[in-house]
Amino acid sequence: MSSASRKAKPARKTVLPYWLREFALxxxxxxxxxxxxxxxxxxxxxxxxxxxxxxxxxxxxxxxxxxxxxxxxxxxxxxxxxxxxxxxxxxxxxRGLIGQENRLDWVDAMRQIQEQRKLMPITYELEPQQPVQMDGAMELGGYRLHGSRMNLHMDLLHEGDLFVLLEDLHQRSFYSPQECSIKRTASGPPAPLAPTLSADCTLNWLTLTPAPAPQVAQQWRPQ
Structure with a gap:
């Protein structure tokens, strides 16, 4: 080979696109x-x-x-x-409707009515207090209705004695009469101031007591 052909070929210049050449501007x-x-x-x-x-x-x-x-x-x-x-x-x-029941007031009221009205002796038996289940829903504003049943017996000179007792009790307290029965006790001519009738009644003494506050269950947390 000749010396001219052995000479290195000159490097080719890379021509950039025009938009890239102008980007510097x-x-x-x-x-x-x-x-x-x-x-x-x-x-x-x-x-x-x-x-x-x-x-x-x-x-x-x-x-x-x-x-x-x-x-x-x-x-x-x-x-x-x-x-x-x-x-x-x-x-x-x-009048004793709201709050805890007070049986002493009920007994004292009957005693006073008996003395004032000159009624025959009255005997009674009070049962433990129980919640009252009402047929329809009733809003009681945070209270619960309870009742204490009383079985009452009294001798009567006439029917009016029973009505007087029930009316006077109604003026002093709250109760719901469940039933009353009157029967004749004397068969012959009535003696002076002797009972001729006897009455047996079942009364429900009513009280509204505050409902207990709901207890908040405590959540267990791991230590």
Whole structure:
């Protein structure tokens, strides 16, 4: 081979596309544009996040305001009901309907009525207090209705003695008469001031006692 052919061939220059050759002229503007778009996207995302936060806070504030308004309305309603029903409540409590049962008051009331009305001797037997099962649902406002059954026996000069006793008891306390039976005891001419009738009655003495507060079950937590 000749010496000329053994000489190295000159390197071929790489020709860049025109748009890449011209990019150096707008490189700064492209960088600014990219940064501007990034800042805009960040601003929009941040604005949407704050908007959602503000909407959630507004809903929470609205809920709190509605709750406060409802509590205020309920408090005003309760105040009006207390002013309206407090005299009746005090009267019912005075007559022994509300609160724990007081058997001594019942017995003392019968004794006083017997002495004042000059009635024949009265015998009775009180059974343990039991909850009263009502047929229909009744709102008792946190109270439970209980009854104590009394089996009562008394001799009568006439039927009016029994009615007087029951009416006087009704004025002093609350009871529900379950049944009464009257039978004649004297077959011949009645003797002066001698009983001619006898009555056997079953009465349910009623009381409203506060219902026990519900117990909150304690959850076990591992140590």
């Amino acid at each position: 707008i490189r700064l503007q492209v960088i600014v544009l990219v940064l501007t778009v990034a800042v805009a996207i960040t601003a929009v995302s941040t604005s949407r996040w704050y908007w959602h936060q503000a909407r959630d806070y507004q809903a929470w504030a609205q809920q709190k305001r509605n709750g406060a308004r409802d509590r205020l309305f309920n408090a005003e309603t309760e105040k009006r009901e207390i002013r309206l029903y407090q005299p009746q409540y005090a009267a019912l409590r005075e």
